[in-house]
Amino acid sequence: MKVAIIGCGLIGQKRLRSLRADDQVVVVADPVKERAQALAAQARGAAALTDWRAAVERADVEVVFVSTSNDALAPVTLAAVEAGKHVLVEKPAARAPEELVPVIAAAERQGVCVQVGFNHRYHPALQQARRLFDDGVLGPMMFIRARYGHGGRVGYDKEWRANPAVSGGGELLDQGVHLIDLSRWFLGDFASVQGHVGTFFWDMPVEDNGFLLLRTAGGQVAWLHATWTEWKNTFSFEIFGRDAKLQIEGLGGSYGVETLRYYKMKPSMGPPETTSWEYPGEDHSWRLELAAFATVIAARRPAAVGLRDAHAALSIVHQVYALSRNPDES
Secondary structure (H helix, E strand, C coil): CEEEEECCCHHHHHHHHCCCCCCEEEEEECCCHHHHHHHHHHCCCCEEECCHHHHHCCCCCCEEEECCCHHHHHHHHHHHHHCCCEEEEECCCCCCHHHHHHHHHHHHHHCCCEEEECHHHHCHHHHHHHHHHHCCCCCCEEEEEEEEECCCCCCHHHCHHHCHHHHCCCHHHHCHHHHHHHHHHHHCCCCEEEEEEECCCCCCCCCCEEEEEEECCCCCEEEEEEECCCCCCEEEEEEEECCEEEEEECCCHHHCCEEEEEEECCCCCCCCEEEEEEECCCCCHHHHHHHHHHHHHHHCCCCCCEHHHHHHHHHHHHHHHHHHHCHHHC
16 A cells, blocks of 8 residues: 555554555655654655645555544545545544544545544454454343543643643543444444543543443443543453453553453353453554455455444544533433
8 A cells, every 4th residue: 555644643653663564655744844754764765744735635645544633633534535545544533523424425425445543443352352242152242341541641731632622522532432432343333322521630621531321222231431540551341241251451561461351151150161361462453453454445345443433432422521511411
């Protein structure tokens, strides 16, 4: 693939490292010239621009990676789609669901593939959990319980994520959308949305904690908590069926070794049969996600996780924001 990377910060760097040997970055763009030049220097022969529009409109670009702050995700994706490019846009893909409506329409009109960077689906523990789920080992689904969070860093309240005009929201929009997306992956759409967001620690105009209670039309529940006040970085995702439970802990690095445990209930009840998997080492989800994206482009199939998934997750986030502003409506 011939690629343009828009946004040359931490995530843009991760996207560059996730490329396959035969992929080529032809151009990178960032409003900070030095940042664009630094990333271009790592990508053999790539041009460095400060004008992202010039980058996405280049004739030699086939695929655009959009790794900007949230305020630019939808506009850049829309321009790339209208230029006929396939796009991998970082989650949450926009600040609000209405920003995605014209992007969805344009992508369908242009016949291009737009994948949203919900890379957690591609973590090996979650991939194995999905295989077990598809094999039916859990039996009828009951509920999901999940927690995800970190504690920020000195000055976190001054970064762009704390500015609602740029970010669109706080922790529920940041890490919480991963929990929502994973819950939809296993349970499907949610008919009922309840929740609350609050700012408990950080001096910022966006939430540092989000609490969700989601329910499907069939009565299955997802109980989710996303937090920027988790002093020990945490990822925990538990999937409960009538016959078994799957428990994913850690994502590698500061979140701890990624593990999956399969607890199979016995007819006699009591302690379950337990099978465990560990996935130490480097986070391969970014490469696996890119490989899946390249496959659907080549096969002319829709993205495995696309704009409508992002729209659904953002709609849940904004329903909870509305409930938190008007708690009497819950």
